[in-house]
Amino acid sequence: MIKKAIIPAAGYGTRSLPVTKVIPKEMFPIGGKPAIHYIVEEAIQSGIEEILIVVSKWKNIIVDYFDASLELEAFLEKNNKQHLLKYTEMPDVHIQYVRQPYSRGLGDAILLGKRFVGNEPFAVLLPDDIIINSKTPALAQLVETYNTRNASVIGLNQVNPELVKKYGVIDGTSISSNVYKLNGIVEKPQSNPPSNLAVIGRYLFDPAIFSFLEQVTPDQSNEIQLTEAISKMLGENECYGELIDGDRFDIGSDDEYTELVKKFSHPKGKK
Ligand code: G1P
Numbered sequence: 001m002i003k004k005a006i007i008p009a010a011g012y013g014t015r016s017l018p019v020t021k022v023i024p025k026e027m028f029p030i031g032g033k034p035a036i037h038y039i040v041e042e043a044i045q046s047g048i049e050e051i052l053i054v055v056s057k058w059k060n061i062i063v064d065y066f067d068a069s070l071e072l073e074a075f076l077e078k079n080n081k082q083h084l085l086k087y088t089e090m091p092d093v094h095i096q097y098v099r100q101p102y103s104r105g106l107g108d109a110i111l112l113g114k115r116f117v118g119n120e121p122f123a124v125l126l127p128d129d130i131i132i133n134s135k136t137p138a139l140a141q142l143v144e145t146y147n148t149r150n151a152s153v154i155g156l157n158q159v160n161p162e163l164v165k166k167y168g169v170i171d172g173t174s175i176s177s178n179v180y181k182l183n184g185i186v187e188k189p190q191s192n193p194p195s196n197l198a199v200i201g202r203y204l205f206d207p208a209i210f211s212f213l214e215q216v217t218p219d220q221s222n223e224i225q226l227t228e229a230i231s232k233m234l235g236e237n238e239c240y241g242e243l244i245d246g247d248r249f250d251i252g253s254d255d256e257y258t259e260l261v262k263k264f265s266h267p268k269g270k271k
Contacts, residue, residue, distance in 0.1 A: 031264025105223025126201025
């Protein structure tokens with residue numbers, strides 16, 4: 001059973017500036033809840049019991065959000081608004097935090113979870129990617145393949161060929177209708193992509209990934225790329241990709257965020 005998950009939430013959110021100067025992308029509202037709330041719920045529904053959120057120093061609002069608000073609760077009780085208290089309830093899960101002191105990319109953020117994870121398999125959920133309308137929560141869809149193959153599994157989405165340059169893209173051999181064995185993986189290929197199978201932000205990793213992350217040298221932007229570590233891991237360990245059922249929205253894209261918000265309405269009965 002995979003019980004631990006890392007949620008990297010330390011990025012600058014440059015695509016969504018200027019609002020992300022003060023409101024982290026992970027806190028963008030969707031139907032009255034911030035985006036990261038949905039990610040935490042998905043993790044819990046997928047069997048996760050402990051979560052590490054990687055934050056940076058301008059992301060304290062995320063820590064505040066998952067904390068209790070005693071003043072607010074007291075105010076609601078005193079003013080006979082107990083029915084609103086349920087909106088202050090947070091997901092029932094153990095969450096801890098670590099700060100990423102330097103913006104050194106996704107791979108570096110995950111490396112900060114090495115002690116938290118120890119020597120067990122773990123999940124990574126990227127909070128940019130909100131996946132809805134699936135029968136099984138997106139992360140949970142990967143669990144069976146992890147268990148039967150005993151190897152890392154990456155969530156995939158088939159995308160239009162002109163969009164592959166925005167994603168990690170795999171070279172895979174199909175082993176069933178929705179599962180591929182990875183032969184290779186490249187980050188944001190600007191030409192000659194190996195396929196149109198793009199990585200979406202759900203991963204189940206064997207803890208061996210940490211030793212490969214430690215071998216990655218920073219790219220031109222001084223970032224440690226997770227994709228590079230996966231590519232190195234393929235030399236020694238098997239890794240699988242699985243098409244995720246559901247509709248995926250990238251909240252860092254204005255259009256997709258707007259489309260997603262339209263699908264949710266604010267919870268009723270608040271007055
Ligand atoms: C990251 C990963 C990329 C993946 C994407 C999914 O990129 O590096 O491989 O396809 O998330 O959202 P980012 O969106 O952080 O640039």
